[in-house]
Each structure stands twice: as structure tokens, then as C-alpha cells.
Amino acid sequence: MQYPVAVALAAPVAKLPRGPHWWYEPKYDGHRLIMWRDEDTTRCHSRSGRTTTSAWMDLAVVGQAGLPPGTVLDGEAVVWVDGRLDFSAAQARGHSASRRASGLAAQYPANYIVWDCLMAKNVDLRGHPYTERRAALLDVLADVPPPIQPTPATDDPEVALAWYEHLPAQGIEGVVAKRGSSTYRTARIWQKVRHSETVDAEVIGYVGPAGRPRRAAVLLPDGRRVLSRALTAPVAAEVARLAAESGPGRQARTDDGEAYTTTGSGLVVEVEAGTTRHATVAVMRVR
Structure with a gap:
């Protein structure tokens, strides 16, 4: 297995699937995190493959001490504030520069909720069924203390439905179903299945200064090019990073004729599904 590893994703559906062999897990509002425990070090990367070890050093330290070498985990880094998941705090941490990371870690200590074990004892488990990977995950984390912990899982759809109906107050977004x-x-x-559905879009440009973009130009799944509404600070920082890596862009226009500066590819964001019918979309987060 090569670092970074490309991750599995979930497709949105309107209702919870039922039937034999389905398993269910809560869906968390945080920051996707892959943790690698090598022989000598522990590294972390995001869904996009960007190394984020410095941003989640408190979790990496626990992984280094508790995980056996040759382990690769997939899960979500989350931050609890007053008994509720705080997505903004998790995003601030996940996209923080090294000089801010330690201060944010002290202000917003993280938990790592793990839902998959991709490697154990240097054996690649990606070709094994979910139930075997789940058993390996529980075995790997048996003696690892919080803040690293396995996600709850059930094969009872009624339990999953109870999670969906009763846990939004704690910041749980919905339920993920896996065969x-x-x-x-x-x-x-x-x-x-989520309470607020989103779709993925690719950032193709920006409006405003390259160092402080105000809006993003995105390519929607249906092929339309539209501008976003005003960006949050964490998303703007990632668009600025993309612009810096891409170099000078050219001027282009959306399908509605609005001007923007182009960037390279590679940055995927979630946009609120209900806004995609309009000329502007609401960007929720970077994936």
C-alpha cells in the first residue's frame, strides 16, 4: 500500500437501505483522516491526500504510542464543544498551518473516530469484506485509549434509524450504510442518509485576490460552472493554497457569464444540494 491511499466514499440516498448483510454507522461532522502507523513514525493525510500530521499532532502522538507498526486506519477527526460536534473547529484545525496547530489543539482537542482498518500487521485488508475489516479494527484498537476510538456499528436498521432521528442534536449528520x-x-x-444533503464539486477558479479569494468558481456534477457564495475563512484558505500552487490563471466566465480567474484542479468541496439549482452555490466544506 502506497502513501497516500485513495479513500472509499459514500453516495447519497433518500432512505436507509434495509435487508440482509447491511451494517450501519453514524455519520460524523468532522475532517476525514487517514492515519498511518509506520515502523518509526505516524503520519496523517486528508481525503485529498494532503499530509495533515502537524494539524492533528495530538492524535498522531496517541497513535504512535498505542498502535502497532504496520497499521493504516480510516476515520474522521472531530472536535466536541459543549457536548456537540463543532464542524467549524474541526475545519480550523484540519486546515491550520504548523505555527497555529499547537494553539488550536489546546483550544480544540480532537477525537479520532475510526470506521475502517485498511492495514494491520503490514497486511493489506482492502480486499477483505467489511465484517473482517471491522473485526480487525476492534482488535487493533482494543488497548488504545481515547481520543482514538472505533465508531459504533450495528446490523439492526431500527438502531440505525434511532441514531438518525435522535442524534442530530449532538452534531451527528446521519447514517452510513455498508454491505x-x-x-x-x-x-x-x-x-x-443525511439531514442536510450535499454534492461534490471541483474548484476551477476564484473571484478576488489570489491570496484572499472571496468566492470560488466550481464545476458541478451536471457540468455547469457556477460561482459560490462568500467563502468561509477555512475554505478561502484552501482555495488560496490551490491558486498559489497553480500559478497565474487566465480569465474565464461561468455559464451565466460571470468572470473568474482559473486555477488548476484537485480541490473538491461539498456544496449544499438545495443551492445547485441557482446561479450561485453554498460551499459547506473542503473534502
């Missing part, structure tokens, strides 16, 4: 026989692949192999 017990499914292997781990770089595709939308899982299904997710």
Missing part, C-alpha cells in the same frame, strides 16, 4: 461483504475500493461503495 458486510463489501471490499474497500476507491469509489462510492457506501450509502449515506
